[in-house]
Each structure stands twice: as structure tokens, then as C-alpha cells.
Amino acid sequence: MxxxxxxxxxxxxxxxxxxxxxxxxxxxxxxxxxxxxxxxxxxxxxxxxxxxxxxxxxxxxxxxxxxxxxxVRDTTGQFLKKTLHPRPVPLPAVVCVLHCFSVEL
Incomplete structure (x- = not known):
């Protein structure tokens, strides 16, 4: 097939x-x-x-x-919601962990 x-x-x-x-x-x-x-x-x-x-x-x-x-067939709001939705939580979590352990990038 x-x-x-x-x-x-x-x-x-x-x-x-x-x-x-x-x-x-x-x-x-x-x-x-x-x-x-x-x-x-x-x-x-x-x-x-x-x-x-x-x-x-x-x-x-x-x-x-x-x-x-x-x-892209979605509206701008739908596209941004679909692409940015899973990312806002991990970034602040990683920043907090790095800040707590005083890791410099």
C-alpha cells in the first residue's frame, strides 16, 4: 500500500x-x-x-x-497557543533550579 x-x-x-x-x-x-x-x-x-x-x-x-x-491554516492565536503552550512551565523550573544551586551559564 x-x-x-x-x-x-x-x-x-x-x-x-x-x-x-x-x-x-x-x-x-x-x-x-x-x-x-x-x-x-x-x-x-x-x-x-x-x-x-x-x-x-x-x-x-x-x-x-x-x-x-x-x-499554516490556523489563526495567529491558535498557532501561538499550539506552539507555545507546552514551553512556559519548563523554562522557569530550570531557571529556579539553576538559581537554587547557583549554577552560572
């Missing part, structure tokens, strides 16, 4: 590309941690160049999420 798919293939491809860029950003970040960390080093220059190229990954994820939210 084949069910109709509601997936958007080109959006899935962009998501895969963004995942690869996130992995690449973590790999490039290792060059900044390992010595020698001097601006005149050739490794530093190349890792800086690649870092600039892979920084688009997080904005891509935000844009994909926004694109998937576009066909």
Missing part, C-alpha cells in the same frame, strides 16, 4: 546539504583548537576560509523550518 507523500524532495536535499555543512563546521573547528594557533599559519588561513563557507548551515536549518511552517 503506497500512501501519498507530503515530503518536498528539494527541501530534503537542502536539509541533507545543511547536515553535511554542520559536520564540516565541526571538523574545521578542530583546526582552531589544535596548535599552532597563529594567524600567519597556512592551516589557520584555510580553516578560516572553510569556516566562512560552512557557517550557512544553521541559517539553512532555520529557513527550512520556516518553509515547513508556511502552510
Amino acid at each position: 503506497n500512501l501519498p507523500s507530503s515530503r518536498i524532495p528539494w527541501l530534503d536535499n537542502i536539509r541533507v546539504f545543511a547536515c553535511i555543512l554542520v559536520i564540516a563546521s565541526h571538523i574545521v573547528g578542530q583546526f582552531f583548537v589544535s596548535p599552532p594557533f597563529t594567524p600567519d599559519n597556512e592551516t589557520f588561513a584555510w580553516s578560516s576560509f572553510y569556516t566562512v563557507l560552512v557557517r550557512v548551515s544553521i541559517p539553512l536549518f532555520f529557513m527550512i523550518s520556516g518553509a515547513l511552517l508556511l502552510p
Whole structure:
């Protein structure tokens, strides 16, 4: 039994590309941690160049999420109630626990 798919293939491809860029950003970040960390080093220059190229990954994820939210059929109040309803309780609870234990973020 084949069910109709509601997936958007080109959006899935962009998501895969963004995942690869996130992995690449973590790999490039290792060059900044390992010595020698001097601006005149050739490794530093190349890792800086690649870092600039892979920084688009997080904005891509935000844009994909926004694109998937576009066909909203609810009113603004219904949408906000549905998306924000489960979140107000955990945040103050976490803040209170961190404050009680004096944990600095």
C-alpha cells in the first residue's frame, strides 16, 4: 500500500546539504583548537576560509523550518497557543533550579 507523500524532495536535499555543512563546521573547528594557533599559519588561513563557507548551515536549518511552517491554516492565536503552550512551565523550573544551586551559564 503506497500512501501519498507530503515530503518536498528539494527541501530534503537542502536539509541533507545543511547536515553535511554542520559536520564540516565541526571538523574545521578542530583546526582552531589544535596548535599552532597563529594567524600567519597556512592551516589557520584555510580553516578560516572553510569556516566562512560552512557557517550557512544553521541559517539553512532555520529557513527550512520556516518553509515547513508556511502552510499554516490556523489563526495567529491558535498557532501561538499550539506552539507555545507546552514551553512556559519548563523554562522557569530550570531557571529556579539553576538559581537554587547557583549554577552560572
